[in-house]
Amino acid sequence: MEPAPPRFANWREFEPLQLGPILDHALEAFGENGFHGTTVRDLARRVGVTVPALYYHHENKEAVLVTLLDTAVRDLIERALAAVGEGGDDPVRRFTNFVEAIVLNSTHRAPQSALDSELRHVSPQNRRNYAATRKRLELMALDLVDDGVERGVFAVDDIAESVRALLGMCQSIARWFRLGGPLTPDQVTARYTVIALRIVGYRAAPDPPSGSSPVRRN
């Protein structure tokens, strides 16, 4: 499955979301009251249309949530691909660009990213589809860390678990971050990039192996 060519002139730029009135209002409603706390009637009222008009566009409430989740993860994957591509052949740059894309997304798009917690309310089939798409991000991260380890710039024993921890850490940002709060997306990104480099045991230049310390930088 060949990914579509990245459609971002600049993967660091987050234009206002323009999902259309139904999805925009659904994002807001699910964020405020949760998926189960939002009825199709509530949604129609927010959008200012009738319930049948809503059903004309979306099969049901779950289809609206699935569209939101799917749009968000595909957008993030394309950004991540663009970010990694921009890193050229530098394994550290590729990795930090990847982390940057994820954290910028968790901050600029916090409400969409937080929607991930509603995933458990969708059908097993839809959950599997979403998981399969999202898996691509995990595979990209595994590749990037693997590559850094092979080239001697990262030192990490347990790549799979470190990647999961890293992605979990970035995802949890959406739970507390608010645009307009004390930190800007760029500030959060700068800090998490440093932490991500620690997690993968970044060393500025390859060292001779050393048995003593589990973490060694410089």
Add this chain to the structure above:
Amino acid sequence: MEPAPPRFANWREFEPLQLGPILDHALEAFGENGFHGTTVRDLARRVGVTVPALYYHHENKEAVLVTLLDTAVRDLIERALAAVGEGGDDPVRRFTNFVEAIVLNSTHRAPQSALDSELRHVSPQNRRNYAATRKRLELMALDLVDDGVERGVFAVDDIAESVRALLGMCQSIARWFRLGGPLTPDQVTARYTVIALRIVGYRAAPDPPSGSSPVRRN
């Protein structure tokens, strides 16, 4: 405010939860259908009591969620206190025991820990109370990292952000972990302890000063 003396013979042991029939069923129902997706009627049916009988024990559905959240975070705080206390005067041991307590809790008590995502559905007053209790965990973590930095065993620039990242990473475990899955709580704990030590820039023994490290005392 003096914390109560830890009531755990062994903070690493997680007995089956015995919250009583209403809270046990509420935990299950909120996990399956979310807070808003669970009606008081659903809950009464699961427990096998009438709706008025349920209201006899709990003011409303929110009070049930708040009790669950509060019980979980207080139990975790007591475990963390016991864990840190057991570390004696060794700053690394105190820190790793703390991380161990958190990760054991995120795994053994994954459904309770995951309930945290329902927090946005409780009233501002209840949310503030919960946040104030939970803040104690963050303050403990800040103290532990601070102490390690002062004693020259940890090296980290941005203690506040690293602690938040660390706690976010541990919390996100509850989103994927299942008892009986491929990893045991002890395995996850061992791996996350290593990752946590990386985040705080653990070094096995104080090194001679070097211009490159961001924080250095001793």
